[in-house]
Amino acid sequence: MTAHHPTSHTAARVRRLEERLIAAGLTDDAELDGIITRFLAGASPLNGARIVARAWVDDDFRARLLTDANSAIADVGLSMRSGLQEQRLTVVANTETTHNVVVCTLCSCYPIGLLGPSPSWYKSEAYRSRVVRDPRGVLAEFGLHLPEETTIVVHDASAESRYMVLPRRPAGTDGRTEDELAALVSREGLIGTALV
Amino acid sequence: MLLVVSRVNDVGGQTGFGDFTVEPDEPPFHADWEARVYALNAAMLRRGVYNLDQFRDAIERMPPADYLAAGYYERWLTAIETLTSGHDDG
Known part of the structure; x- marks a missing residue:
């Protein structure tokens, strides 16, 4: 993966940039602090998990989610309008025969508001280059060993279009509440590197 | 004639980038x-x-060697520096 260089040199570069942009009147400390606070408070895989749980208990919601995710997620109080431009969300459902997994080969596109900050492995050249060539092998490295007969579909995200996986509802979860179901869903399940 | 430019960030299907590591409980x-x-x-x-x-373009036109040597947010830093270099005095 890409090396991290959290050096004092880089931190000094950031300070110089920040001072320059503040001096130019383009931002200020309060705005920057507010952006970080809101990001850390709001962006979480719990959002994606709530969407999944609703789809597991409500067939009408599930159908709308799979055809027009952007409008459907408003039902659970979410939107893809976190930045300046609304990003198109496509939700892809795992089935008995098909498993979906998401990547951004060009950079790191990811529905950050629904899944939380993206993990370093998702942004690494190693994952981005290999998951489209050998998805079965990459999933196995995550401990997800899919049967040979399962079709794996890899979705390559872009700046305008983001993907989220709708995992299959685990067996033996009848009668659970939506909140209990949401608690079963992991970030990896929403990316497709885990079953749920 | 259409000139197709390949950039260093277009890594899909390339080999040789090795393994990725999964960091448990990775902070944002x-x-x-x-x-x-x-x-x-x-x-x-x-x-x-x-x-x-x-913004994406500014990252993706980094010289390939610089792109590969930089960490994720270092690429962002470079892009912001590039795109705001004309905004010094408002």
Whole structure:
């Protein structure tokens, strides 16, 4: 993966940039602090998990989610309008025969508001280059060993279009509440590197 | 004639990048400066200093060796520096 260089040199570069942009009147400390606070408070895989749980208990919601995710997620109080431009969300459902997994080969596109900050492995050249060539092998490295007969579909995200996986509802979860179901869903399940 | 330009970031299907590591309980940012870079970019986008396509382009036209040597938020830092270099005195 890409090396991290959290050096004092880089931190000094950031300070110089920040001072320059503040001096130019383009931002200020309060705005920057507010952006970080809101990001850390709001962006979480719990959002994606709530969407999944609703789809597991409500067939009408599930159908709308799979055809027009952007409008459907408003039902659970979410939107893809976190930045300046609304990003198109496509939700892809795992089935008995098909498993979906998401990547951004060009950079790191990811529905950050629904899944939380993206993990370093998702942004690494190693994952981005290999998951489209050998998805079965990459999933196995995550401990997800899919049967040979399962079709794996890899979705390559872009700046305008983001993907989220709708995992299959685990067996033996009848009668659970939506909140209990949401608690079963992991970030990896929403990316497709885990079953749920 | 259409000139198709391949850029270093277009890694899909390439071999040789080795293994990725999964960091358990990874924090959103690994250093304070990463969070500041994230916020600076959001602020510039919000103000319309540049748009998301320009931001991505600025990352993707980094010289290949620099791109590969830089960490994720270092690429962001480089892009913001590039795109705001004409905004020094307002």
